[in-house]
Amino acid sequence: MNLKKVPLLRDPLLHFALIGGLLFAIDGLFGGDADAEEIAITPSRIEHLAAVFERSWQRPPSDEEMQKLVDNFVREEVLYREALKLGLEADDTVIRRRLRLKMEFLARDLVDAVEPETEVLQKFYRDNGDRYQLPARVSFRQIYFNDDRRAEPEQDAEMALAALADGAEWATTGDSHLLPRQFTQASLEEVNKQLGTGFAEELLDQPRGQWVGPVHSEYGVHLVFVEEYTAQASADFASVQSQVLRDWQAQAHGDALESQYRQLRQGYRVRMDVDPGVRQLASAEPADEVAAR
Template sequence: MMLHWIKDPSAQFALIGALLFAINSAFQGDQAADTEDIIVSEARIQHLAGIFERGWQRPPEPAELQGLIDDFVREEVLYREAVKMGLDRDDTVIRRRLRMKMELLARDLVNAIEPAEQVLRDYHQRHIQKYTQPAQYSFEQIFLNSDQRPQVAEDARMVLTKLTAGGNPRKLGDNSLLQFEMESASVERIDRQFGADFSQQLLELPDNEWSGPLTSAYGEHLVKISARQPRRETEFSEVRAEVLRDWQQQEQNKILQTQYETLRDNYRIQISAASTTAISSEASR
């Protein structure tokens, strides 16, 4: 069951910390005070069975469950011996994997908390620009290569005349890799394809008639707009799932930073000034 979100930030962190401690204690319960004892708790067995069931869509048979337990014990024995031998030290892959597991634990706990609806609505309003739908256009375009047409403006007028007389627009322009027709294209997509600010030239064009020429990064264009959708702010209900994901990511980042700062206070960090100075000097050359 999802937990209702607590608005007090200190209460948030206290809740996350308590959950982290509880999970850690549950798994540490497999180990007795004597580090040579391996005790497979009921919680561990249920965890192993749950993993099997998610993968195979059925609970394990008794022999399969015993195999899972045996495999866990084997892994635990070899893991502890590897740690005693120091095989986990100075191994970049292991270090990064353990860091990832620490961070994923905090993220999973944040995802288990369901925020109040008003919290998400407030987040949506604070970041409304992110959830604003850009203007979109559907249009056709005829490309006129200005490098090959010294009188491109005059040529554009001639093409417009032919279009008015019913000419086929697909046969009146120059060859180009640009799309002849774009459907519900955002201004960002249009500018990526035709060059910066090309979409601004569409603002004043009439609908459903050929106009131009318009200048792009490639040459001149005659354009016929068939539909347009103005820029608009989305309703919360349209983007609630996206807002929830973004809110969770924000809270995860807060928790991870707090977690790191809290744990870091347990250590005395010493960084060689001589080494950093030498690296800085080398980089400046």
Template sequence: MKSHWSRDPSLHFALIGAALFGINSLFSSSDSIDTESIVISESRIDHLAALFERGWQRPPEPQELQGLIDDYVREEVLYREAIRQGLDKNDTVIRRRLRMKMEFLAKDLVEAIEPSDAILQDYYQQRIDHYTQPAEYSFEQIFLDSDKRPQVAEDARIALTQLVAGADYRELGDNNLLQHSFSKLSSERIDRVFGGSFSLQLAELQPDQWAGPLTSAYGEHLVRITYYQPQQVPELAEIRADVLRDWQIEEQKKILQTQYETLRAKYQIEIASPATEVARQ
């Protein structure tokens, strides 16, 4: 059963995370590599069997279980000897792996606790622009190269007349790299393709009617909108999974930072001054 927090959960998470680290250190001390004893407890054997069953969808046979135990003993022996010989020292791969394990603890902690509806609603409202779905357009366009057309406005008027008379829009205008038609592009995407705030000009047009000229970074265009969906602000219930995921990511970052600052305070850290920069030639 997941807990619900009525207040900012960051502090709660940090405290629980610290507790987890404390519990982990207690258990770790019982397996100290300073002893020559390797004890394979009943709970450890049950854990090995459970991992096998999860992967193979059946319990291990007696000989398979014995193989798991033998492999674990081999791993433990080699692990302890590697530590004893200092093979873990100054190893970038091991250092990064251990850091990842510490950070995974924070991730698992956040995923285990679901925020209350009030907290998630507040998070959503503060970032509502991020979740707002921009307007979408499908449209056809005719490009008129203003660099080659001194009378581009008059040429546009003539082209509009031809379109009303039934001319094929793909046979009119000048060639360039733009497509003749675009399907369900967001206003942001349109502005990236056409430059500037081209989508704002589209917002002023009536659907299914040729209009223009509209100005882009390339020149002038005649445009007919064939589909339009206005900007939408979804309800939290519609995108709750996305909002929850974003909330968890942010909380994880807060926990990692809080835990880091707490652990860092235990150390006296000395950082040498950077070497004097070599004079430029």
């Protein structure tokens, strides 16, 4: 008899019914309880479901929508519990990682609940002073000479330098370009992004308050007038206190996670069954066993 010709056996509904029956039978084999388990729908659960809905839809749920939320929660809880009974979470990389993250979040929540004293943050600020440095800044003007358009850009720049000393207008000297003509309290990093690596450092060796040059960049030749240079300095604690708090919390998070792991790790002994040829690759701790196959 050709089973493929029997219409009933090709009915998808029958397939789903068979699958459902199989899952029910497996659940019975693995310890299904004759007494129904309780799923409690508490007021706090209702509030949580409604709050999640409102964050998504920017309005509270209607009575009908609230009922659907509860029904969906019950469905999810039933399937979740049954999946645990069947051991479906075992050896699932995604679930393992999510559970690890939840354990780590617990440690982070403990840190976030702590409000460190100002003295604690000040000590962290002093111990990590290199993190809270105000960058060096420079204010200057520049005149550009395009070495692709000029046969002797350096010579032209020197002639312009002499003209500036005689009172020539700097804003109309040089070639037109998209580069800024004037920088005000710009960090060295900002200057190098605009005019090329190393240009800002060239400015530091130039005298203040006069036109000098030529100075070379990745784009060509420049005359520069350095107005002001502010060296790198430590930021005042009050101005960076919020950043210090974030940095302190980040370090405390890491310390808490490591402490949590070390404490929990003491409750486990790891046995590594490895081949003798790769035994040295095993990262077992001294108290762990490394057994050769």
